[in-house]
Amino acid sequence: MAIQLTRHTFDAVIVGAGGAGLYGALELAKAGVNLAVLTKLYPTRSHTGAAQGGIGAALGNLEEDSWEWHAFDTCKGGDYLTDQDAVEFMCREAVETVIELEHLGLPFSRTPEGKIAQRRFGGHTRNHGEGPVRRSCYAADRTGHMILQTLYQGCIKRNVEFFDEFHVLDLIMDQGAAHGVLAYEIKTGALHLFETKGVIFATGGSGRMFSITSNAHALTGDGMAIALNNGIPLEDMEFFQFHPTGIYKMGILLSEAARGEGGIVRNHGGERFMQRYTPTLLDLAPRDIVSRCIYHEVREGRGIDGKDYVHLDLTHLGRRVLDEKLPDITEFVRTYMGLEPATQMIPIQPTAHYAMGGIPTDKTSRVLAKADGAKVTGFYAAGECACVSVHGANRLGTNSLVDILVFGRQAGRSLKEDLPRLSFSSIADTKADQAIELLERFRANARNPHAEPIGQLRDEMKRAMMDLCGVYRTQEGLKQCLRRIGDLRERIRKARIMDVSATFNTEILEAIELHNLINLSWVTAAGALRREESRGGHFREDFPKRDDAQWLNHTFCALKGNDLEFSSKPVTITRFQPQERKY
Numbered sequence: 001m002a003i004q005l006t007r008h009t010f011d012a013v014i015v016g017a018g019g020a021g022l023y024g025a026l027e028l029a030k031a032g033v034n035l036a037v038l039t040k041l042y043p044t045r046s047h048t049g050a051a052q053g054g055i056g057a058a059l060g061n062l063e064e065d066s067w068e069w070h071a072f073d074t075c076k077g078g079d080y081l082t083d084q085d086a087v088e089f090m091c092r093e094a095v096e097t098v099i100e101l102e103h104l105g106l107p108f109s110r111t112p113e114g115k116i117a118q119r120r121f122g123g124h125t126r127n128h129g130e131g132p133v134r135r136s137c138y139a140a141d142r143t144g145h146m147i148l149q150t151l152y153q154g155c156i157k158r159n160v161e162f163f164d165e166f167h168v169l170d171l172i173m174d175q176g177a178a179h180g181v182l183a184y185e186i187k188t189g190a191l192h193l194f195e196t197k198g199v200i201f202a203t204g205g206s207g208r209m210f211s212i213t214s215n216a217h218a219l220t221g222d223g224m225a226i227a228l229n230n231g232i233p234l235e236d237m238e239f240f241q242f243h244p245t246g247i248y249k250m251g252i253l254l255s256e257a258a259r260g261e262g263g264i265v266r267n268h269g270g271e272r273f274m275q276r277y278t279p280t281l282l283d284l285a286p287r288d289i290v291s292r293c294i295y296h297e298v299r300e301g302r303g304i305d306g307k308d309y310v311h312l313d314l315t316h317l318g319r320r321v322l323d324e325k326l327p328d329i330t331e332f333v334r335t336y337m338g339l340e341p342a343t344q345m346i347p348i349q350p351t352a353h354y355a356m357g358g359i360p361t362d363k364t365s366r367v368l369a370k371a372d373g374a375k376v377t378g379f380y381a382a383g384e385c386a387c388v389s390v391h392g393a394n395r396l397g398t399n400s401l402v403d404i405l406v407f408g409r410q411a412g413r414s415l416k417e418d419l420p421r422l423s424f425s426s427i428a429d430t431k432a433d434q435a436i437e438l439l440e441r442f443r444a445n446a447r448n449p450h451a452e453p454i455g456q457l458r459d460e461m462k463r464a465m466m467d468l469c470g471v472y473r474t475q476e477g478l479k480q481c482l483r484r485i486g487d488l489r490e491r492i493r494k495a496r497i498m499d500v501s502a503t504f505n506t507e508i509l510e511a512i513e514l515h516n517l518i519n520l521s522w523v524t525a526a527g528a529l530r531r532e533e534s535r536g537g538h539f540r541e542d543f544p545k546r547d548d549a550q551w552l553n554h555t556f557c558a559l560k561g562n563d564l565e566f567s568s569k570p571v572t573i574t575r576f577q578p579q580e581r582k583y
């Protein structure tokens with residue numbers, strides 16, 4: 001089948017309409033730049049809209065706070081793998097960003113005096129760990145929803161051109177610089193080539209590689225996988241965060257705000273077991289620690305009825321707090337579990353939540369081509385698909401919303417600043433060949449009744465990653481995981497879809513997404529096998545200690561032919577020397 005390419009030309013193209021993409025778009029639109037935003041989802045369905053708990057910024061509205069304490073907590077929470085220059089920049093900018101959002105009209109929850117309300121969140125402390133501090137700014141438990149609506153309205157007001165339900169398949173590079181993207185129009189199956197001077201990727205996370213996850217179906221790491229495929233390395237992919245409070249067996253998130261408001265995790269005996277592990281921060285210790293403690297309790301036979309879950313107890317908070325501060329998540333519990341959180345305990349287990357790794361950038365959101373700091377001309381990344389790195393080995397709650405806004409806006413600013421030096425390149429139709437070949441292969445396999453369905457492969461990938469590359473990891477398990485993923489990389493070449501139509505063919509896109517996830521699983525498991533230490537979200541039972549002498553550095557992993565090539569980048573340390581992480 002001959003494939004028609006429709007061409008478009010814009011000075012700037014943004015892929016992704018979550019918080020990061022929209023803030024970048026707003027910044028460019030304000031400067032009058034001719035831009036397009038491409039998104040595979042309708043913009044307000046982006047995962048940012050699911051963020052519940054809040055956005056961290058040291059406003060100090062309820063008690064003393066400072067951006068420097070916020071920076072300290074972020075570095076310590078990240079087990080000292082954060083680049084501290086970027087963290088300082090983010091924590092300073094956070095304050096102004098939240099105020100800008102307020103001025104854009106975001107309806108934050110308020111204190112009685114009318115200031116933006118703030119609440120506690122895991123790992124956020126006063127004066128370098130003395131005790132918890134109220135730093136998370138929130139709009140009930142719908143903070144992300146409000147951010148997304150506010151930014152989307154801002155973009156509409158400034159006439160930003162959106163290409164909704166355009167699924168980006170490839171980045172077009174020429175002589176090491178980004179010059180465009182290839183997209184598949186979901187409604188018609190038509191292919192579109194966007195020629196541009198600069199591209200921002202803001203495509204979000206990749207949690208769908210695990211079987212239990214809080215992530216929406218669309219979080220398949222497309223941007224990261226496309227970058228990898230174009231010779232750009234990925235950074236720190238072995239660090240994946242498991243959030244302690246996912247609804248049992250479903251993974252649906254119950255925000256940390258539940259514990260911020262006073263919720264307690266209990267084992268079979270009803271014991272508040274975090275007392276034994278982190279006596280200062282208790283249930284509000286960072287997520288990697290609470291998740292491991294839950295696994296530990298379960299292994300020791302103290303899961304509920306000996307099973308693989310524990311309880312989240314909100315019964316003592318009272319209906320008023322639940323209704324006012326946690327209305328959405330309590331409703332989830334009623335809907336999905338048939339339980340009443342005001343009177344009954346909630347079964348929970350750790351759920352795959354957040355990719356600390358991603359496309360490497362510096363603190364100006366410009367993408368790095370190599371560990372030595374060389375940049376890719378015309379290419380920017382921000383939000384969960386990027387690794388700045390401000391979360392290091394473990395992200396603190398509320399720090400992703402800060403990250404997507406600060407660095408999304410920064411990506412817009414950097415691209416605007418670079419525009420006079422960037423140019424178009426004439427792109428040959430053949431640049432689309434690789435992506436077209438993949439689509440055609442899936443279509444051709446549909447005629448083969450013996451080919452495996454893609455759903456089967458997806459299940460196997462998720463199980464392998466969850467069981468062998470999850471909260472606890474070992475050399476043996478990771479090797480087995482890599483064998484299984486290697487096998488899936490072969491089998492997906494021959495896998496089949498059922499639907500070959502052009503109109504709204506979501507199945508063919510699911511096949512492409514799975515292809516992306518398998519490649520990212522490969523990089524994640526290979527990085528985890530290589531890193532022989534335990535730090536933040538990466539825990540090796542055979543190397544249970546953090547090893548700064550060998551491993552205080554970032555992993556860079558690039559695709560070379562049919563292999564992965566690893567290198568390391570030093571961590572930037574400015575004011576906080578690595579110490580033991582006690583809470």
Ligand SMILES: Cc1cc2nc3c(=O)[nH]c(=O)nc-3n(C[C@H](O)[C@H](O)[C@H](O)COP(=O)(O)OP(=O)(O)OC[C@H]3O[C@@H](n4cnc5c(N)ncnc54)[C@H](O)[C@@H]3O)c2cc1C
Nearest residue numbers: 016017018020040041048053054168204383384398400401
């Ligand atoms: C349930 C839940 C609750 C959370 N709560 C909080 C919280 O309270 N505080 C906090 O700080 N963080 C929270 N997080 C994390 C945070 O919400 C996310 O990390 C963040 O919103 C990611 O924003 P983003 O802009 O990078 O990507 P997203 O909002 O995920 O948007 C990605 C965009 O990319 C587009 N896209 C992706 N692939 C393609 C493609 N191939 N072609 C075209 N478009 C594409 C999508 O259409 C979408 O518009 C939560 C996450 C979850 C899952």
